[in-house]
Amino acid sequence: MARFIGSGGRHAKNKSYYRATKTANRKKDIDQIWDDMQPGKIEKLQKQEIDVDKPAMGQIYCIPCAKYFVSQAAMDTHSSSKPHKKRVKSLLVKPYSVEDSVIPIDNGKRLRPKDDTEMATATTSSA
Amino acid sequence: MRLEKCYFCGGTVYPGHGIMFVRNDSKIFRFCRSKCHTHFKMKHNPRKTKWTKAFRKLAGKEMTVDKTFDFEKKRNRPVKYDRDLVSATIKVMKRLDVIRERRKRAFYKNRMQGVRAREKMMQLKEIDQHIDIIRAPSALLKMKAKILENKNKIQSMETELGPLNPKPIKKSKPTASE
Numbered sequence: 001m002a003r004f005i006g007s008g009g010r011h012a013k014n015k016s017y018y019r020a021t022k023t024a025n026r027k028k029d030i031d032q033i034w035d036d037m038q039p040g041k042i043e044k045l046q047k048q049e050i051d052v053d054k055p056a057m058g059q060i061y062c063i064p065c066a067k068y069f070v071s072q073a074a075m076d077t078h079s080s081s082k083p084h085k086k087r088v089k090s091l092l093v094k095p096y097s098v099e100d101s102v103i104p105i106d107n108g109k110r111l112r113p114k115d116d117t118e119m120a121t122a123t124t125s126s127a
Numbered sequence: 128m129r130l131e132k133c134y135f136c137g138g139t140v141y142p143g144h145g146i147m148f149v150r151n152d153s154k155i156f157r158f159c160r161s162k163c164h165t166h167f168k169m170k171h172n173p174r175k176t177k178w179t180k181a182f183r184k185l186a187g188k189e190m191t192v193d194k195t196f197d198f199e200k201k202r203n204r205p206v207k208y209d210r211d212l213v214s215a216t217i218k219v220m221k222r223l224d225v226i227r228e229r230r231k232r233a234f235y236k237n238r239m240q241g242v243r244a245r246e247k248m249m250q251l252k253e254i255d256q257h258i259d260i261i262r263a264p265s266a267l268l269k270m271k272a273k274i275l276e277n278k279n280k281i282q283s284m285e286t287e288l289g290p291l292n293p294k295p296i297k298k299s300k301p302t303a304s305e
Contacts, residue, residue, distance in 0.1 A: 021168045023148055096174050098154050101134045104199035105180050106190060
């Protein structure tokens with residue numbers, strides 16, 4: 001459970017909330033799923049090897065939601081559900097990732113009035 | 128000393144501040160404060176959170192393309208101490224701050240152009256549409272000329288600034304054959 005679904009308040013004593021917010025219990029992030037859906041990787045996920053430990057031996061898998069299902073019927077119910085459709089929609093554009101966060105951008109630093117006068121002199125001297 | 132960027136808000140993370148999370152695919156996420164970390168844990172999208180740099184960048188509220196950003200680079204090679212180099216670097220840093228600030232102001236000025244006029248137009252339109260709320264029907268009969276004047280004013284403003292809410296171009300849904 002990575003996403004908190006359920007009743008009760010959002011506090012540490014609420015067990016489902018407490019577990020959901022622990023990074024140790026994190027499920028695949030959306031940018032990881034985006035990487036999974038790229039050609040080269042997606043073929044492997046579409047045709048997975050038989051794994052006895054996984055539900056339905058790992059043969060029924062929803063790639064956008066990174067979930068295994070026990071039967072095709074369960075998968076079909078899931079495919080028509082709202083969370084799945086939401087997931088698919090959010091994967092139409094490339095999700096936000098670490099690479100996007102490190103692009104240089106103005107850090108919001110403002111020059112003080114004292115520097116402002118320096119600014120004026122600097123601009124006149126350069127012109 | 129290295130200044131990192133916060134994954135969520137895009138702010139600077141100074142040494143000794145914030146928290147770092149390393150995902151099991153060895154991607155490093157840095158957070159400037161617990162606020163940003165909590166949003167990350169809740170799987171919120173920074174592009175949809177209004178106060179983040181990611182949102183502001185996408186909405187065209189920030190200067191993104193500028194030569195002054197090219198100086199900010201990750202340099203993994205240590206530089207041997209050189210007194211002249213340090214003094215020259217500090218001089219350039221101060222100069223860059225000044226240049227960036229000037230361009231930032233120009234960008235802001237350009238972005239806010241016509242916003243006040245648009246706001247005024249919106250207010251006039253609101254009066255025009257809901258005049259019956261603030262004036263009695265009998266009083267309205269006497270005000271015919273004034274109402275007409277307001278309507279003309281809105282029209283002239285509209286031709287000058289363009290329509291208030293331009294309709295977004297509808298994207299055609301991809302068909303099954305595509």
